[in-house]
Amino acid sequence: MCQKTTLQAVRHVNAVFWRLSYLSTPFSSVINCPQHHRLHHAKNEAYHDCNYGGILIVWDRWFGTFRDFQPGVAPVYGTLTPVLSTNPLKQGIMGWVHLLQKVGKAPGLLNKLKCLWLPPGWTPSKTA
Incomplete structure (x- = not known):
């Protein structure tokens, strides 16, 4: 019973994390969210060589390697x-x-x- 409750709690926290990470909140300006990470894997000129932060995106903001999604520029993934x-x-x-x-x-x-x-x-x- 306790293990099932713990698993439910972990799933709940995970769901809250993913919802917060997709919103423009102070949370997404510090944590490397999925939308930041997917741009790291894009090979477009607009997104190339950016978003290196493993957990904290704040490092990219400090060192000038942060890129945010640009409307009209769809990421193309690859090398x-x-x-x-x-x-x-x-x-x-x-x-x-x-x-x-x-x-x-x-x-x-x-x-x-x-x-x-x-x-x-x-x-x-x-x-x-």
């Missing part, structure tokens, strides 16, 4: 470069391989550091 493997280990490592290749091709120490620090689309002018 910018095609994933050519079905191996999950290879999929996880390929991003790091591409980054290290980009760093290796960059001329000069400053450009190598910029490859690591600046957004993913940035390339040094001599390697572009």
Whole structure:
């Protein structure tokens, strides 16, 4: 009996959380809500490279990486470069391989550091 009551309470709290997260409330300006997270997975230019906060969206607001849904711009989900493997280990490592290749091709120490620090689309002018 107690386990059933606990499960009902958890379901109730979960339902309240999801309802609050879809409303424009102070709650959704602090917590990374589903509408914020789905934009993180979009590959559109308007939504690319944004909403990294795992739980707190406030970090993205502070560091300038927050994007909100823009009317008329439907999110397109996926990756910018095609994933050519079905191996999950290879999929996880390929991003790091591409980054290290980009760093290796960059001329000069400053450009190598910029490859690591600046957004993913940035390339040094001599390697572009």
